[in-house]
Amino acid sequence: xxxxxxxxxxxxxxxxxxxxxxxxxxxxxxxxxxxxxxxxxxxxxxxxxxxxxxxxxxxxxxxxxxxxxxxxxxxxxxxxxxxxxxxxxxxxxxxxxxxxxxxxxxxxxxxxxxxxxxxxxxxxxxxxxxxxxxxxxxxxxxxxxxxxxxxxxxxxxxxxxxxxxxxxxxxxxxxxxxxxxxxxxxxxxxxxxxxxxxxxxxxxxxxxxxxxxxxxxxxxxxxxxxxxxxxxxxxxxxxxxxxxxxxxxxxxxxxxxxxxxxxxxxxxxxxxxxxxxxxxxxxxxxxxxxxxxx
Amino acid sequence: xxxxxxxxxxxxxxxxxxxxxxxxxxxxxxxxxxxxxxxxxxxxxxxxxxxxxxxxxxxxxxxxxxxxxxxxxxxxxxxxxxxxxxxxxxxxxxxxxxxxxxxxxxxxxxxxxxxxxxxxxxxxxxxxxxxxxxxxxxxxxxxxxxxxxxxxxxxxxxxxxxxxxxxxxxxxxxxxxxxxxxxxxxxxxxxxxxxxxxxxxxxxxxxxxxxxxxxxxxxxxxxxxxxxxxxxxxxxxxxxxxxxxxxxxxxxxxxxxxxxxxxxxxxxxxxxxxxxxxxxxxxxxxxxxxxxxxxxxxxxxxxxxxxxxxxxxxxxxxxxxxxxxxxxxxxxxxxxxxxxxxxxxxxxxxxxxxxxxxxxxxxxxxxxxxxxxxxxxxxxxxxxxxxxxxxxx
Numbered sequence: 001x002x003x004x005x006x007x008x009x010x011x012x013x014x015x016x017x018x019x020x021x022x023x024x025x026x027x028x029x030x031x032x033x034x035x036x037x038x039x040x041x042x043x044x045x046x047x048x049x050x051x052x053x054x055x056x057x058x059x060x061x062x063x064x065x066x067x068x069x070x071x072x073x074x075x076x077x078x079x080x081x082x083x084x085x086x087x088x089x090x091x092x093x094x095x096x097x098x099x100x101x102x103x104x105x106x107x108x109x110x111x112x113x114x115x116x117x118x119x120x121x122x123x124x125x126x127x128x129x130x131x132x133x134x135x136x137x138x139x140x141x142x143x144x145x146x147x148x149x150x151x152x153x154x155x156x157x158x159x160x161x162x163x164x165x166x167x168x169x170x171x172x173x174x175x176x177x178x179x180x181x182x183x184x185x186x187x188x189x190x191x192x193x194x195x196x197x198x199x200x201x202x203x204x205x206x207x208x209x210x211x212x213x214x215x216x217x218x219x220x221x222x223x224x225x226x227x228x229x230x231x232x233x234x235x236x237x238x239x240x241x242x243x244x245x246x247x248x249x250x251x252x253x254x255x256x257x258x259x260x261x262x263x264x265x266x267x268x269x270x271x272x273x274x275x276x277x278x279x280x281x282x283x284x285x286x287x288x289x290x291x292x293x294x
Numbered sequence: 295x296x297x298x299x300x301x302x303x304x305x306x307x308x309x310x311x312x313x314x315x316x317x318x319x320x321x322x323x324x325x326x327x328x329x330x331x332x333x334x335x336x337x338x339x340x341x342x343x344x345x346x347x348x349x350x351x352x353x354x355x356x357x358x359x360x361x362x363x364x365x366x367x368x369x370x371x372x373x374x375x376x377x378x379x380x381x382x383x384x385x386x387x388x389x390x391x392x393x394x395x396x397x398x399x400x401x402x403x404x405x406x407x408x409x410x411x412x413x414x415x416x417x418x419x420x421x422x423x424x425x426x427x428x429x430x431x432x433x434x435x436x437x438x439x440x441x442x443x444x445x446x447x448x449x450x451x452x453x454x455x456x457x458x459x460x461x462x463x464x465x466x467x468x469x470x471x472x473x474x475x476x477x478x479x480x481x482x483x484x485x486x487x488x489x490x491x492x493x494x495x496x497x498x499x500x501x502x503x504x505x506x507x508x509x510x511x512x513x514x515x516x517x518x519x520x521x522x523x524x525x526x527x528x529x530x531x532x533x534x535x536x537x538x539x540x541x542x543x544x545x546x547x548x549x550x551x552x553x554x555x556x557x558x559x560x561x562x563x564x565x566x567x568x569x570x571x572x573x574x575x576x577x578x579x580x581x582x583x584x585x586x587x588x589x590x591x592x593x594x595x596x597x598x599x600x601x602x603x604x605x606x607x608x609x610x611x612x613x614x615x616x617x618x619x620x621x622x623x624x625x626x627x628x629x630x631x632x633x634x635x636x637x638x639x640x641x642x643x644x645x646x647x648x649x650x651x652x653x654x655x656x657x658x659x660x661x662x663x664x665x666x667x668x669x670x671x672x673x674x675x676x677x678x679x680x681x682x683x684x685x686x687x
Contacts, residue, residue, distance in 0.1 A: 009509040009538070017503060117334025117375070119526045121557055131537050137509070138539035213502040214533040214558075215526060223500045258506030263495045264469060266506075 009137040010259035011252065016143040016212065018251025019150035023205030024228035025235070025243035026157065027198030033174040033238035034194050036093060040100040041080055043225015044107035045199055049073040049206040050122065050216040051111060057123035066125070070203040077199025078192055086188065111218035119217045122210040129211055142211045147248075149208070153201060154244050161240070166193055174238070227254075230274050236287025245285060249273075325358065325365045325632045327622055328372070328388035330398030330408065330419070335376030336524040339554050340611055341400040342601040344422050345371060347615025348397055349598075350591050355619075358626050365632065367623070374399055376524075378407040385411035393417055394632045395625065397618045400611060402426030402443075402473045409436055418625075418638035422618045423548060423571070423611045426476045430659040437641055437655055439618045439648070440571055441663035443473070446547055447480025449666045449684045450520065450569050455488050457567075457668075457682070458543055460517030462491050466507055466531070468523050469496040477522040477547050497527070504534045511542060522547040529558035536562035543567060551610045551669065551678075553603035560676035567670040567681060572613035572650045575680050584613060584649040607678070610650070610667075617648035 004011075024046055031039045052072050057065040084103045088096040128142040161167035169190045172180040181187050209224060210216055228243075231250050235242025250270055257266045277284065329348055332341035349369065358365045370391045374384040381399075385408035388396055396412060396419045399405045405424040412419050413435050421429050421438030425446055430436045454460045463485050467478035475496075482492045493514045495507055508531070511519050519542050521531055528550050535544065536559070543565040551570040559566050574585055589606045592598050599606065621644055626632065628640035645654045653661050668681040 006513070010506055013503065013505040013509075112334065117338045119339075119529060119554070121529065129537075131539060133539070138537070139505075140537040212534075212537075213530055215502065215530045217526060219500065220502065223502070255503075255506050259509065261495070261510065263497060263507060263510075267498055267501075 005135060007256065007259050008135055009139070010255045012134070012137070012139055012143050014252030014255035015248065016146045016251070017209075017255065018248035019146035020205050020209040020212075021224065021228045021231050021251055022150050022244040022247035023153070023201045023208070024224060025231040025247045026154070026240055027202050028229050028232040029235070029237055029240060029243040030170075030194050030198055032232070034170065034177075034191060035085070035096075037085065037096055037100065038229070039198075040097075041084075041103040041107060042198065042202060043221035043228070044104045044111075045073060045077050045080070045221075046202045046206045046209075046225060047111065047216070047218065047221025048076060048107055049203045050210045050220060051115065051120065053207065053210065054120045054122060054216055062123065062125050065123075066207060069207070070200060073203035073206070074196050074199045077195045077202070081192060081195040086191075108218050108221075115218060117218065119215045122214040122216055125207070125211055128208075140212060142208055146208050146212075149204070150244070153204065154240065157197065157201075157240065160197075166190065170194065227270060230270060234274055234277055234284055236284030239284070239286040242284055242286030323363065323365050324368050325626060326368045326370050326391055326393045327352075327619070328370045328391065328393030328396035328398075328417070330372060330374055330381075330385060330388060330396050330404075331400055331422075332376040332404065333373045336526050337376040337401045337549070339525055339603060340423070340549060340552055340609070341373075341376070343552070343603070343609040344398075344400045344611040344615040346592070346598060346602055347588070347612030348422075348619045350588050350612070351616040351619035353591065354587075355623055358623060360627070360630050360632075374404045374408065376401060376404065378403045381405075381407040382411050384408065388412075389415040389417065394634045395420065395622045395637050397615070397622060398422055399424060402429055402476070403471060405429045405436070406472060409433065412436075415634075416638070417634045418641055420618045420622055420641070422614050424473075425548065426472050428472065428476075434659070435638055437621075437659040437661075439621060439650070439653055439661045440548070440614055441666060442660055443477045443547075444480045445663065445686070446569055446666060447477050447482075448484040448686050449668075450545055450547065451481050451484035451488060451490075452686060453567070453569070453668055453682065453684050454485065454518045454520070454545055455490065456684075458518050460490060462493065462514060462516045464511035464514055464516035464519045464542075465492055465494045466504075466511075466519065466521040466523070467494070467496050468527060469498050471524070473547075473549070474522050474524075478520070481520050481522070501527075502530055504531050505538060507531075508535055508538055508540055512538075512540065516542055518543050518545050520545045522549065525549060525552045525554040529554055532558040532562070532564065532566065536564055540564065548610065553605055553607055553609070556607070556671060556676050556678070557603075559671045559673050562673050564673060565670065566673075567668055569666045569668055569684070570610040571667070572608075572610040573667045573669065573680055574608045574678065580647065580649050581613075584608075584616060588612065588616075613649050617646075617650050617653060620648060621646050621653055 027042045052069045084099045130141045169185045173190050231246035232243045235246030254266045257269050331345050356367050372384040372387045374381040381404040402424040418435045423440045425443045465478045468474040546568050550568040592606045624646050625637050625641045629636040665683050665685045669678045670681045672679045
């Protein structure tokens with residue numbers, strides 16, 4: 001009990017950051033499931049969403065700014081897919097991967113240009129930025145709200161995939177790209193839907209993440225993006241529950257490592273964990289065998 | 295058809311390459327002063343403020359008279375992007391532009407990285423706010439107008455003991471950052487000599503989650519948190535410290551003397567103090583004149599105001615930039631030539647009364663300084679308030 005009490009701040013921070021990684025990781029894992037593409041631009045979409053909020057909240061009240069940011073992020077994700085990935089659908093997989101890397105650097109450099117490389121302060125959003133005291137540690141409301149919101153959104157997503165027509169189409173496409181096309185599934189709208197869902201979750205994740213870590217820079221997306229990608233691979237890429245579980249494990253263990261005083265090794269630990277899991281179980285925790293692979 | 299398009303694209307690219315290279319021929323009555331500063335990256339905000347000080351000085355004095363001939367001073371400003379691997383390229387640009395003397399930089403890492411480029415071109419450099427000893431050590435071309443980290447670290451350790459009565463200090467530095475690690479080390483030495491204990495932790499590039507570090511500081515029952523970091527990390531640390539309800543005072547070096555810190559700390563219950571080179575409330579004649587003149591100059595132009603962080607608060611680095619430029623002018627006058635080797639020689643004998651105090655260089659090329667100003671953040675009014683003039687015991 002004493003251990004728990006003493007380490008409560010680390011555990012809370014871990015669960016919260018884990019939830020934020022999870023929201024990003026779903027975007028990676030869904031796109032991979034359908035296109036077999038690692039969407040390297042996903043971290044940058046997350047970052048761009050942060051900047052949109054910074055600039056929009058300067059002119060709009062927060063309750064209008066947040067929906068606008070979410071809609072514009074979704075639009076950005078949709079445009080990226082249409083411009084950079086769709087024309088390459090029949091090209092070798094390596095080409096589309098390089099295109100993803102290109103888009104990622106393009107978005108990053110546009111952000112450098114717009115902000116001239118200076119960090120921007122994320123706006124304060126009422127309620128979730130309030131401080132709360134639990135036991136003997138103080139934190140922001142967003143830390144507590146994140147895991148619940150994450151789990152809620154994931155459940156909605158799972159229901160969507162299991163019980164709706166578009167969800168069924170997604171499952172079919174992820175199982176067999178060509179056959180589902182022959183069966184009359186509109187492949188392009190399914191892929192667009194995937195990017196829209198992924199970007200939507202990244203936008204929500206960015207609101208939560210930047211409310212907690214209130215500075216947005218053009219490279220803000222890189223580390224969370226990488227960690228979320230690790231989480232997706234860790235959980236078995238292509239599997240949604242796997243990505244969520246992986247994200248929580250990585251978020252929590254990274255913070256506990258810091259709490260133990262090994263601060264310099266927290267990132268090294270994350271990647272070491274990935275290597276160990278992949279050596280022991282190459283498909284990740286829930287890879288391949290899982291039925292609702294998307 | 296496609297081949298023709300490809301051919302033309304390549305042609306255009308090649309032409310673009312050459313057009314970029316067409317160097318301006320040095321006119322005989324122009325002296326170029328290079329400005330080697332970051333305007334993007336981690337130290338972009340501070341670098342821009344330093345450049346403002348230099349530009350203001352340039353607006354005041356832009357000609358030099360040598361042997362009855364009037365020379366116009368031209369500023370050549372490059373962005374070293376706060377990055378040690380981009381710095382040598384930026385320095386090379388200044389060498390190609392035939393700079394007679396170079397000013398900069400904000401941040402010690404980039405200064406150290408570019409030092410050899412200037413050395414090989416025989417160009418003297420006047421460091422503005424690079425406080426790491428290695429910048430001027432073991433060379434004869436690098437000077438600086440600010441104080442050094444061993445001095446700054448000792449001053450801050452003294453302040454932590456005098457002001458906060460701290461027995462334990464928690465030091466948070468950024469791994470691989472010469473400035474941060476160096477200042478942390480000197481603070482530690484001084485603090486331990488004063489009988490305190492130190493807990494040290496480091497964070498990595500790109501880290502944005504400081505909650506665990508701050509929780510560690512609380513757990514260690516530290517009397518002060520010493521975090522000599524870039525302003526970018528600083529605003530994250532301050533934001534998270536405030537949401538975690540940290541009551542331990544935060545202390546940092548000269549980089550935190552920026553409006554970024556004011557923005558981040560305003561409205562919180564934190565206690566934040568920094569050491570700095572110059573205080574806006576300085577009421578010596580030269581200081582007061584500089585403050586009022588600089589403010590008027592900033593307010594006359596919106597871009598300048600934006601580069602200063604959107605307000606007209608005078609940052610210490612702007613004052614230092616002003617002094618560095620004036621020292622360069624003095625050196626050019628003393629050398630009686632635009633020749634960089636002669637300017638380098640004359641710099642050793644400079645004795646100039648600047649707005650940040652008297653400037654003369656010792657045998658390593660460092661300005662001789664004996665006091666530092668300590669300022670703290672008034673969180674309710676979002677302004678700096680003067681704390682103390684701290685010297686070393």
